Amino acid sequence: MIKELIRISSENNKQKVIVFENDMHHKYFGKSKVFYQRDTIRKFLINEFEDESLLIEHNENGAPFIKGYDNYISISHSDNLFAIQISNENIVGVDIQIYKEGIEKGMNYFVNNNDKKNIEINRDSLHIIWAVKEAVYKLLKGKVNRYKEDLTILSISDSDIVKVQCDNRIVECKFILYDTFILVYVI
Numbered sequence: 001m002i003k004e005l006i007r008i009s010s011e012n013n014k015q016k017v018i019v020f021e022n023d024m025h026h027k028y029f030g031k032s033k034v035f036y037q038r039d040t041i042r043k044f045l046i047n048e049f050e051d052e053s054l055l056i057e058h059n060e061n062g063a064p065f066i067k068g069y070d071n072y073i074s075i076s077h078s079d080n081l082f083a084i085q086i087s088n089e090n091i092v093g094v095d096i097q098i099y100k101e102g103i104e105k106g107m108n109y110f111v112n113n114n115d116k117k118n119i120e121i122n123r124d125s126l127h128i129i130w131a132v133k134e135a136v137y138k139l140l141k142g143k144v145n146r147y148k149e150d151l152t153i154l155s156i157s158d159s160d161i162v163k164v165q166c167d168n169r170i171v172e173c174k175f176i177l178y179d180t181f182i183l184v185y186v187i
Contacts, residue, residue, distance in 0.1 A: 002044055005081075006183070015087040017094060017185045020044055021080050037077050044082070061142040074138045078181065085185050093139030093173075093186040095131040103127060114152045124177065129153055131184040132162045132173050139171065139186045161187070 006019035022040040038056070045066065046054050055067040064075050074085045074094040085094035103126045110130055111121065119125055133151045137144055144150050144166070154163040154170065162173045162184075175184045 002040060002047075008185075014089045015085070015092070017083065017085045017183070018044075018048070019081065019083050019096060019183060021082065023080060037082075040082060041075055041077075041084070044084070048084075048086075059141070063138065063141040074135070074185075076134070076138075081181055083183055083185075091139055091141075093135040093137070095134035095138070095184045096181055097127060097131045097134075098181045099127060103130070110148050112148050112152060118152070118154055119156050125156065127177075127182045128156060128162060128175050128184070131175065131182050132164055135173055135184045135186055136164050136166060136171050140166065 001024055002020055002022050004018060004020045006017070008017040010016070022036075042054065042056055045056065046052055049066070049069070056064050056073075057067050058064050064073055066073055070088060072087045072090060072092050074092040076083045076094050076096045078096050078098045081096050081098065083094045083096035085092040103123065107121070107126055110133055111126070115121075115129060119129075132153065133147065136151055137147060150166060152165040154165050156162050156175075160175050160177075162175060164171045164173065172187050173184050174187050175182060
């Protein structure tokens with residue numbers, strides 16, 4: 001069953017982030033994980049848009065879009081958790097990650113030297129860095145040559161805002177730490 005957990009809407013209601021879970025992954029026995037994920041997302045969006053004929057397609061870089069709609073959309077999943085960011089004004093990027101034990105072991109794949117200079121590295125900040133870089137990667141529709149080096153964390157504020165340098169542009173992301181996962185979305 002698909003169950004909505006979190007809904008965050010902008011003041012003007014032009015952008016929203018929704019987190020939901022599907023605890024019925026056992027129902028998909030014999031089907032691929034990708035089928036389970038895509039079916040879950042499609043069912044949720046059909047309900048959200050109230051459109052049974054809704055189709056999700058992907059551009060040449062793999063970024064999703066809803067056929068026949070002018071909305072921008074970003075999708076993320078981690079195990080049975082899903083996050084969707086939808087806007088009718090701006091390109092979006094979202095990431096959700098269940099906390100991983102031993103994330104420190106893989107930090108050399110996504111943390112650059114400037115990240116280390118700009119922020120204190122610990123378990124929480126590593127999850128923030130990973131999820132922020134994923135969200136910005138989605139914002140840029142995968143057009144990042146060197147993921148680790150081309151995206152640099154400039155700061156993490158007390159108000160849960162992360163500033164990221166990518167080329168000559170600064171992108172801001174909001175992050176929220178929950179008990180078992182982190183949610184990050186471009187603002």
